[in-house]
Amino acid sequence: MGKEHIAFIGTGVMGASIVKHLLHNGHEVTVYTRTKEKAEPLVALGATWASSPAEAFKNKDLAFTMVGYPSDVEEVYFGDNGLFQSAETGNILIDMTTSEPTLAKKIFTHAQMLGVEALDAPVSGGDIGAQNGTLSIMVGGSKATFDKVLAVMKHFGENIVYQGEAGAGQHAKMCNQIVIASGMIGVCESLAYGLKAGLDLPTVLQSIASGAAGSWSLSNLAPRMINDDYAPGFYIKHFVKDMKIALDESKKMGISLPGLALAYEMYEKLIEEGYGEYGTQALLKAYQ
Numbered sequence: 001m002g003k004e005h006i007a008f009i010g011t012g013v014m015g016a017s018i019v020k021h022l023l024h025n026g027h028e029v030t031v032y033t034r035t036k037e038k039a040e041p042l043v044a045l046g047a048t049w050a051s052s053p054a055e056a057f058k059n060k061d062l063a064f065t066m067v068g069y070p071s072d073v074e075e076v077y078f079g080d081n082g083l084f085q086s087a088e089t090g091n092i093l094i095d096m097t098t099s100e101p102t103l104a105k106k107i108f109t110h111a112q113m114l115g116v117e118a119l120d121a122p123v124s125g126g127d128i129g130a131q132n133g134t135l136s137i138m139v140g141g142s143k144a145t146f147d148k149v150l151a152v153m154k155h156f157g158e159n160i161v162y163q164g165e166a167g168a169g170q171h172a173k174m175c176n177q178i179v180i181a182s183g184m185i186g187v188c189e190s191l192a193y194g195l196k197a198g199l200d201l202p203t204v205l206q207s208i209a210s211g212a213a214g215s216w217s218l219s220n221l222a223p224r225m226i227n228d229d230y231a232p233g234f235y236i237k238h239f240v241k242d243m244k245i246a247l248d249e250s251k252k253m254g255i256s257l258p259g260l261a262l263a264y265e266m267y268e269k270l271i272e273e274g275y276g277e278y279g280t281q282a283l284l285k286a287y288q
Contacts, residue, residue, distance in 0.1 A: 017130035052081035101167035108166035140169030181263035
Protein backbone atom coordinates (compact mmCIF):
# COMPACT_ATOMS: atom_id res chain seq x y z
CA MET A 1 0.00 0.00 0.00
CA GLY A 2 1.18 3.53 -0.77
CA LYS A 3 -0.02 6.76 0.79
CA GLU A 4 -3.46 5.93 2.12
CA HIS A 5 -6.62 7.79 3.08
CA ILE A 6 -7.11 6.53 6.63
CA ALA A 7 -9.86 6.85 9.24
CA PHE A 8 -8.70 6.52 12.84
CA ILE A 9 -11.33 6.02 15.52
CA GLY A 10 -10.20 6.64 19.12
CA THR A 11 -7.35 9.03 19.92
CA GLY A 12 -6.53 8.17 23.52
CA VAL A 13 -3.13 7.69 25.17
CA MET A 14 -1.88 5.30 22.47
CA GLY A 15 -4.11 6.20 19.53
CA ALA A 16 -2.91 9.80 19.38
CA SER A 17 0.71 8.71 19.05
CA ILE A 18 -0.18 6.23 16.30
CA VAL A 19 -1.98 8.95 14.35
CA LYS A 20 1.13 11.13 14.60
CA HIS A 21 3.22 8.37 13.04
CA LEU A 22 0.71 7.99 10.20
CA LEU A 23 0.71 11.74 9.53
CA HIS A 24 4.49 11.90 9.71
CA ASN A 25 4.67 9.22 7.02
CA GLY A 26 2.48 11.17 4.63
CA HIS A 27 -0.90 9.50 5.05
CA GLU A 28 -4.12 11.52 5.07
CA VAL A 29 -5.85 10.80 8.38
CA THR A 30 -9.40 11.64 9.45
CA VAL A 31 -10.03 11.15 13.16
CA TYR A 32 -13.04 10.63 15.34
CA THR A 33 -13.14 10.49 19.12
CA ARG A 34 -16.07 11.04 21.46
CA THR A 35 -14.40 14.11 22.99
CA LYS A 36 -13.43 16.42 20.13
CA GLU A 37 -11.02 18.40 22.30
CA LYS A 38 -8.78 15.34 22.61
CA ALA A 39 -8.29 15.34 18.84
CA GLU A 40 -7.48 19.05 18.48
CA PRO A 41 -3.68 18.59 18.80
CA LEU A 42 -3.87 16.06 15.95
CA VAL A 43 -5.95 18.41 13.82
CA ALA A 44 -3.25 21.03 14.39
CA LEU A 45 -0.75 18.54 12.96
CA GLY A 46 -2.81 17.99 9.81
CA ALA A 47 -5.49 15.45 10.68
CA THR A 48 -9.11 16.08 9.73
CA TRP A 49 -11.92 15.88 12.29
CA ALA A 50 -15.14 13.91 11.63
CA SER A 51 -18.30 13.88 13.73
CA SER A 52 -18.88 10.09 13.58
CA PRO A 53 -17.08 6.87 12.63
CA ALA A 54 -19.22 6.60 9.49
CA GLU A 55 -18.28 10.12 8.40
CA ALA A 56 -14.61 9.50 9.16
CA PHE A 57 -14.57 6.36 7.01
CA LYS A 58 -16.45 7.77 4.03
CA ASN A 59 -14.31 7.53 0.86
CA LYS A 60 -11.33 6.13 2.78
CA ASP A 61 -9.13 3.11 2.08
CA LEU A 62 -8.84 1.70 5.57
CA ALA A 63 -9.86 2.37 9.14
CA PHE A 64 -8.10 1.74 12.42
CA THR A 65 -10.10 1.56 15.63
CA MET A 66 -8.70 1.80 19.15
CA VAL A 67 -11.42 2.36 21.72
CA GLY A 68 -12.04 1.29 25.32
CA TYR A 69 -14.38 -1.67 25.70
CA PRO A 70 -16.01 -4.38 23.56
CA SER A 71 -19.29 -2.43 23.82
CA ASP A 72 -17.49 0.56 22.26
CA VAL A 73 -16.15 -1.64 19.47
CA GLU A 74 -19.67 -2.95 18.81
CA GLU A 75 -21.02 0.60 18.56
CA VAL A 76 -18.16 1.86 16.38
CA TYR A 77 -18.67 -0.94 13.86
CA PHE A 78 -22.37 -1.82 13.98
CA GLY A 79 -23.99 1.38 15.31
CA ASP A 80 -26.22 3.74 13.32
CA ASN A 81 -23.19 5.95 12.65
CA GLY A 82 -20.72 3.07 12.64
CA LEU A 83 -18.05 2.11 10.15
CA PHE A 84 -20.16 -0.50 8.36
CA GLN A 85 -22.57 2.28 7.35
CA SER A 86 -20.00 3.78 4.99
CA ALA A 87 -17.82 0.74 4.24
CA GLU A 88 -17.29 -0.02 0.55
CA THR A 89 -16.06 -3.09 -1.29
CA GLY A 90 -12.31 -3.49 -0.89
CA ASN A 91 -12.06 -1.38 2.26
CA ILE A 92 -10.01 -2.72 5.17
CA LEU A 93 -10.99 -2.45 8.85
CA ILE A 94 -8.39 -3.00 11.57
CA ASP A 95 -9.46 -3.13 15.21
CA MET A 96 -6.55 -2.53 17.60
CA THR A 97 -8.74 -2.49 20.71
CA THR A 98 -8.11 -5.34 23.11
CA SER A 99 -11.50 -6.97 22.80
CA GLU A 100 -13.35 -10.28 22.73
CA PRO A 101 -12.26 -12.94 20.21
CA THR A 102 -15.94 -13.70 19.51
CA LEU A 103 -16.57 -10.05 18.60
CA ALA A 104 -13.54 -10.08 16.29
CA LYS A 105 -15.05 -13.06 14.48
CA LYS A 106 -18.43 -11.31 14.26
CA ILE A 107 -16.82 -8.24 12.67
CA PHE A 108 -14.86 -10.41 10.25
CA THR A 109 -17.95 -12.34 9.16
CA HIS A 110 -20.07 -9.21 8.67
CA ALA A 111 -17.26 -7.53 6.75
CA GLN A 112 -17.05 -10.49 4.39
CA MET A 113 -20.77 -10.16 3.66
CA LEU A 114 -20.12 -6.56 2.54
CA GLY A 115 -17.04 -7.37 0.49
CA VAL A 116 -14.88 -5.68 3.13
CA GLU A 117 -11.74 -7.05 4.81
CA ALA A 118 -11.26 -7.03 8.59
CA LEU A 119 -8.40 -7.77 10.97
CA ASP A 120 -8.20 -7.93 14.75
CA ALA A 121 -4.83 -6.43 15.67
CA PRO A 122 -4.47 -5.63 19.37
CA VAL A 123 -1.18 -4.12 20.46
CA SER A 124 1.22 -4.23 23.39
CA GLY A 125 3.86 -1.73 24.45
CA GLY A 126 1.85 0.99 26.19
CA ASP A 127 2.31 4.72 25.78
CA ILE A 128 6.08 4.36 25.35
CA GLY A 129 5.76 1.83 22.54
CA ALA A 130 3.17 3.99 20.78
CA GLN A 131 5.34 7.10 21.08
CA ASN A 132 8.45 5.32 19.82
CA GLY A 133 6.68 3.40 17.07
CA THR A 134 7.81 0.08 18.56
CA LEU A 135 4.50 -1.59 19.41
CA SER A 136 4.04 -5.34 19.30
CA ILE A 137 1.01 -6.10 17.12
CA MET A 138 -0.84 -9.45 17.17
CA VAL A 139 -2.98 -9.94 14.08
CA GLY A 140 -5.89 -12.25 13.29
CA GLY A 141 -7.84 -12.55 10.02
CA SER A 142 -6.87 -13.20 6.43
CA LYS A 143 -3.13 -13.58 5.78
CA ALA A 144 -3.60 -11.84 2.41
CA THR A 145 -5.16 -8.82 4.15
CA PHE A 146 -2.35 -8.82 6.72
CA ASP A 147 0.20 -8.66 3.91
CA LYS A 148 -1.62 -5.68 2.36
CA VAL A 149 -1.45 -3.52 5.50
CA LEU A 150 1.90 -4.63 6.93
CA ALA A 151 3.76 -1.64 5.49
CA VAL A 152 1.31 0.79 7.11
CA MET A 153 1.49 -0.94 10.49
CA LYS A 154 5.29 -0.76 10.36
CA HIS A 155 4.97 3.02 10.84
CA PHE A 156 4.05 2.41 14.48
CA GLY A 157 4.83 -1.27 15.13
CA GLU A 158 8.11 -3.14 15.40
CA ASN A 159 7.11 -6.72 16.17
CA ILE A 160 4.12 -7.42 13.91
CA VAL A 161 3.08 -11.06 13.86
CA TYR A 162 0.28 -12.82 12.00
CA GLN A 163 -1.35 -15.16 14.54
CA GLY A 164 -4.01 -16.92 12.44
CA GLU A 165 -7.70 -16.67 11.58
CA ALA A 166 -10.11 -14.04 12.88
CA GLY A 167 -9.97 -13.82 16.67
CA ALA A 168 -6.42 -15.19 16.90
CA GLY A 169 -4.99 -11.73 17.43
CA GLN A 170 -7.27 -11.20 20.42
CA HIS A 171 -6.41 -14.61 21.86
CA ALA A 172 -2.70 -13.80 21.53
CA LYS A 173 -3.29 -10.51 23.34
CA MET A 174 -4.96 -12.42 26.17
CA CYS A 175 -1.75 -14.48 26.48
CA ASN A 176 0.13 -11.19 26.70
CA GLN A 177 -2.15 -9.75 29.39
CA ILE A 178 -2.01 -12.95 31.45
CA VAL A 179 1.79 -12.66 31.62
CA ILE A 180 1.60 -8.98 32.57
CA ALA A 181 -1.05 -9.57 35.26
CA SER A 182 0.93 -12.10 37.26
CA GLY A 183 4.22 -10.39 36.44
CA MET A 184 3.03 -7.10 37.88
CA ILE A 185 2.41 -8.82 41.19
CA GLY A 186 6.01 -10.04 41.10
CA VAL A 187 7.37 -6.56 40.36
CA CYS A 188 5.39 -4.98 43.21
CA GLU A 189 6.30 -7.67 45.72
CA SER A 190 9.98 -7.35 44.76
CA LEU A 191 9.93 -3.60 45.36
CA ALA A 192 8.01 -3.97 48.62
CA TYR A 193 10.55 -6.55 49.83
CA GLY A 194 13.55 -4.44 48.77
CA LEU A 195 12.18 -1.36 50.49
CA LYS A 196 11.53 -3.26 53.73
CA ALA A 197 15.05 -4.68 53.58
CA GLY A 198 16.46 -1.16 53.45
CA LEU A 199 17.84 -1.41 49.92
CA ASP A 200 18.19 1.43 47.42
CA LEU A 201 15.57 0.41 44.86
CA PRO A 202 17.14 2.03 41.75
CA THR A 203 20.34 0.15 42.61
CA VAL A 204 18.38 -3.09 42.97
CA LEU A 205 16.89 -2.53 39.49
CA GLN A 206 20.40 -2.20 38.04
CA SER A 207 21.02 -5.79 39.07
CA ILE A 208 17.71 -7.51 38.46
CA ALA A 209 16.25 -5.75 35.41
CA SER A 210 18.90 -7.17 33.09
CA GLY A 211 19.05 -10.64 34.64
CA ALA A 212 16.73 -13.64 34.55
CA ALA A 213 14.01 -11.60 36.28
CA GLY A 214 14.01 -8.99 33.52
CA SER A 215 10.73 -7.91 31.93
CA TRP A 216 9.18 -4.91 30.20
CA SER A 217 7.25 -4.06 33.34
CA LEU A 218 10.37 -4.23 35.50
CA SER A 219 12.36 -2.00 33.15
CA ASN A 220 9.65 0.53 32.29
CA LEU A 221 7.15 0.57 35.15
CA ALA A 222 9.23 -0.21 38.25
CA PRO A 223 11.13 3.12 37.91
CA ARG A 224 7.76 4.90 37.76
CA MET A 225 6.63 3.08 40.88
CA ILE A 226 9.78 4.12 42.73
CA ASN A 227 9.10 7.75 41.77
CA ASP A 228 5.40 7.54 42.75
CA ASP A 229 4.51 8.17 39.10
CA TYR A 230 1.14 6.55 38.46
CA ALA A 231 0.22 8.41 35.25
CA PRO A 232 -1.49 5.99 32.87
CA GLY A 233 0.47 4.42 30.07
CA PHE A 234 -2.36 1.93 30.30
CA TYR A 235 -5.39 2.48 32.54
CA ILE A 236 -6.23 0.10 35.37
CA LYS A 237 -9.89 0.23 34.30
CA HIS A 238 -8.95 -1.08 30.84
CA PHE A 239 -6.60 -3.72 32.23
CA VAL A 240 -9.39 -5.08 34.43
CA LYS A 241 -11.55 -5.32 31.31
CA ASP A 242 -8.81 -7.33 29.58
CA MET A 243 -8.37 -9.68 32.53
CA LYS A 244 -12.13 -10.28 32.67
CA ILE A 245 -12.10 -11.26 28.98
CA ALA A 246 -9.19 -13.65 29.59
CA LEU A 247 -10.91 -15.21 32.61
CA ASP A 248 -14.15 -15.65 30.65
CA GLU A 249 -12.31 -17.23 27.71
CA SER A 250 -10.32 -19.55 30.00
CA LYS A 251 -13.56 -20.68 31.63
CA LYS A 252 -15.01 -21.50 28.21
CA MET A 253 -11.89 -23.57 27.47
CA GLY A 254 -12.06 -25.36 30.82
CA ILE A 255 -8.77 -24.16 32.24
CA SER A 256 -7.98 -22.55 35.61
CA LEU A 257 -5.65 -19.52 35.83
CA PRO A 258 -5.19 -18.77 39.54
CA GLY A 259 -2.45 -16.16 39.00
CA LEU A 260 -4.68 -14.19 36.68
CA ALA A 261 -7.62 -14.55 39.08
CA LEU A 262 -5.54 -13.12 41.94
CA ALA A 263 -4.35 -10.15 39.87
CA TYR A 264 -7.92 -9.46 38.76
CA GLU A 265 -9.12 -9.48 42.37
CA MET A 266 -6.34 -7.09 43.45
CA TYR A 267 -6.97 -4.65 40.60
CA GLU A 268 -10.73 -4.76 41.18
CA LYS A 269 -10.06 -3.67 44.76
CA LEU A 270 -7.98 -0.74 43.49
CA ILE A 271 -10.88 0.36 41.29
CA GLU A 272 -13.17 0.25 44.32
CA GLU A 273 -10.66 2.51 46.07
CA GLY A 274 -10.75 5.03 43.22
CA TYR A 275 -7.63 4.11 41.21
CA GLY A 276 -9.33 3.14 37.93
CA GLU A 277 -7.88 6.13 36.05
CA TYR A 278 -4.33 5.37 37.26
CA GLY A 279 -1.72 3.41 35.32
CA THR A 280 -1.37 -0.33 35.92
CA GLN A 281 1.82 0.30 37.94
CA ALA A 282 -0.45 1.62 40.74
CA LEU A 283 -0.81 -2.01 41.86
CA LEU A 284 2.02 -1.04 44.20
CA LYS A 285 -0.63 0.81 46.23
CA ALA A 286 -1.87 -2.61 47.37
CA TYR A 287 1.44 -3.12 49.19
CA GLN A 288 1.71 0.28 50.86
